[in-house]
Structure formats: C-alpha cells, structure tokens
Amino acid sequence: MAWNGPIGGTDYSNVDFSKPPWVNGIAELTHDEVVWVIETIAPLEEQYLPDENTLISKFNNLTKYEKAINGDTYHCIKGYDPQVNTLGINASGIIQPVEESVTPVEEV
Amino acid sequence: MPTKSGQIVYMEDGSNAEQVYVANQTDTLAQPMDHQATLTNTAVTHTNVAVAPSTSSAQSAWTQVPEGMTEFVNNLTIDAFMGNVYTHVLWSEDGTNQVGQASITTSNSLAINYKTSPQWYPVGGAFYKAVVWNGDAAVHTCSANIKFRP
Numbered sequence: 001m002a003w004n005g006p007i008g009g010t011d012y013s014n015v016d017f018s019k020p021p022w023v024n025g026i027a028e029l030t031h032d033e034v035v036w037v038i039e040t041i042a043p044l045e046e047q048y049l050p051d052e053n054t055l056i057s058k059f060n061n062l063t064k065y066e067k068a069i070n071g072d073t074y075h076c077i078k079g080y081d082p083q084v085n086t087l088g089i090n091a092s093g094i095i096q097p098v099e100e101s102v103t104p105v106e107e108v
Numbered sequence: 109m110p111t112k113s114g115q116i117v118y119m120e121d122g123s124n125a126e127q128v129y130v131a132n133q134t135d136t137l138a139q140p141m142d143h144q145a146t147l148t149n150t151a152v153t154h155t156n157v158a159v160a161p162s163t164s165s166a167q168s169a170w171t172q173v174p175e176g177m178t179e180f181v182n183n184l185t186i187d188a189f190m191g192n193v194y195t196h197v198l199w200s201e202d203g204t205n206q207v208g209q210a211s212i213t214t215s216n217s218l219a220i221n222y223k224t225s226p227q228w229y230p231v232g233g234a235f236y237k238a239v240v241w242n243g244d245a246a247v248h249t250c251s252a253n254i255k256f257r258p
Contacts, residue, residue, distance in 0.1 A: 005158075006247070012160060021158040023168050056156040057187030057249035065247045071155030 002033060009064030021060070021070035029073070030088040034080050037069060147258055149174040153238035154252040159193070161245050170203040170235035177256035181225035182213040184240065185251040191219040192243030195252055199233030208232050210239065228257065 006012045020027040060068040087095035159165045182195040194216040214223040
C-alpha cells in the first residue's frame with residue numbers, strides 16, 4: 001500500500017481511514033516515496049515553524065493531503081538514511097534486509 | 109556519601125540506608141495531599157494525524173486507564189484556528205464494548221488552534237479511546253493527548 005490520501009485532495013473513495021495518516025502508526029511507503037518526502041519536507045524544516053504540527057500540516061497541505069503523513073511516519077522517516085536504507089518503511093519501522101543465514105559447511 | 113559497614117549501609121545522618129529504601133518502597137504509604145495532586149499521567153493519543161472533513165479519528169484500540177487515575181483533561185492541537193474541531197473520549201469497562209455517552213471535552217466553538225478542556229472530567233470506565241472530530245469542510249492535521257490525575 002502506498003499513499004492513502006484523497007485523489008486530487010477531494011476524492012476520498014480510495015481512502016482507508018483505519019490506516020495512517022488517518023490514525024497513529026507508520027505508513028507503508030517505498031524507498032522512492034520516502035526519499036520524496038525527505039526532499040519535499042526539507043525546505044519546510046528550514047523555515048521557522050512553531051511546532052511539529054505546523055510543519056506536518058504544511059507538508060500535508062502542500063500535497064493536498066493526497067500524500068499526507070502523520071507524526072509517527074515523520075519520526076520514522078527522520079531516521080531513514082537513503083544512503084543506507086533502501087527498502088522503505090512499514091508499520092514496524094524502517095524495513096531492514098533479511099540476513100541470509102550462513103549454513104556451516106561440513107568438512108570431509 | 110553513605111558509608112558501608114559489613115552488610116549494612118549507613119547514611120550520613122546515621123540511619124540505615126536499607127531501612128530508608130524499604131520505607132520508600134511501601135505501596136500503602138500515603139502521600140501528602142499536595143504531592144498527590146502532582147501525580148499526573150499524560151498519554152499521547154493522536155500524533156499529527158490527518159482528520160478528513162466531517163469525520164472523526166478514533167484510536168484504533170482501547171487503552172487501559174492508568175491505575176489510580178480518576179479525572180482527565182484533553183489537549184488538542186489543530187493546524188488552523190478552528191471552532192468545530194474538538195475531542196471527546198469513549199469509555200469501556202471490558203476493553204471491547206463501549207459504555208455510556210461520550211461528552212465533548214474541548215471546545216466546539218472557540219476558533220483557536222490549541223485547545224484544552226475547560227475543566228477536569230471524571231474517568232468514565234476502565235478503558236478509553238480518544239476521538240478527534242473534524243466538523244470543518246476541510247481536512248486538518250491534529251495532535252491530541254489525555255492528561256490523567258488521581
């Protein structure tokens with residue numbers, strides 16, 4: 001699942017209100033979507049904004065809520081390093097690569 | 109600094125440190141009234157959540173009221189000066205079924221963006237769900253918390 005906002009800012013027919021950003025929790029976003037949020041919100045973070053609510057609502061308004069995020073998603077993205085993390089985020093946080101278990105080779 | 113003699117640690121005033129520790133750990137020890145009033149517990153219920161027009165955003169799960177808490181207030185942050193964006197709280201005794209009526213706990217008329225309850229309200233059940241209601245025609249980003257006190 002990607003963005004969970006109203007299409008064009010007005011059409012809510014596709015929205016699942018039981019999932020972020022309409023409730024608490026981290027949204028499920030791909031790497032490219034996370035990078036897009038980081039790049040889009042960066043200029044807003046450089047402005048003087050009185051609190052985090054103002055920052056996130058400005059971001060959400062910028063995207064007409066079509067690509068809205070909530071506070072939990074924002075906090076998760078703040079810890080996302082695109083140079084290191086490449087798999088995006090989900091409800092558990094930053095998706096980590098599954099480490100392949102090394103099977104010991106029996107010496108003959 | 110406390111000094112140690114054998115198995116017993118003595119405080120600077122000569123008292124036994126272990127006895128002092130045990131005394132402070134006693135659950136039944138009544139706290140002074142002025143101290144009780146400061147024992148609050150704040151739970152964040154909405155972290156910059158988007159609330160669609162004419163829609164509410166309720167916590168997805170019932171949360172247990174912290175032990176010993178009997179009253180609460182709501183605090184709400186809205187992204188604009190809105191009158192008809194406000195909070196109420198749902199109650200349950202078993203964490204499954206809602207009981208009673210939810211009353212509005214922050215103003216539904218004052219056009220401000222930081223709202224707090226005008227008074228302390230009695231806790232209505234063992235479990236709660238905070239709700240942010242958006243009565244406006246536009247979507248809003250809101251944060252809310254509940255502050256409990258004994």
